[in-house]
Amino acid sequence: MYLPKVLLLIYVVDSADHARLPVAKQLLHQLIQNNSTLPVVVLANKQDLEGAYCIADIHDALALYDTGDNRKVFLIGTHVAEDGSEISSNMKDAKELIAQLVLEAQ
Structure with a gap:
């Protein structure tokens, strides 16, 4: 219902x-x-946990190669410290990417 309105x-x-x-x-x-x-x-959250799938395995498991030729698709491995005190560089990169994509879509 809400998806047609998202950027x-x-x-x-x-x-x-x-x-x-x-x-x-x-x-x-x-x-x-x-x-x-x-x-x-x-x-792809919880990349810091033992047994977590690597990015290539997540890409295959979600069949991101099959999302269409006209679509921008980004896959970023993330994790957050248990106490929330540390924000990984990947989370900062994700934030910047999301902000850029929103600006481009407006």
């Missing part, structure tokens, strides 16, 4: 939750199927 989709997945990635893939593709140009930023 970009920010989609967060748990890199360490292997069992839920097929569901995450299905839902992502359902969300974007009716808008072939909506930019997508995927944040």
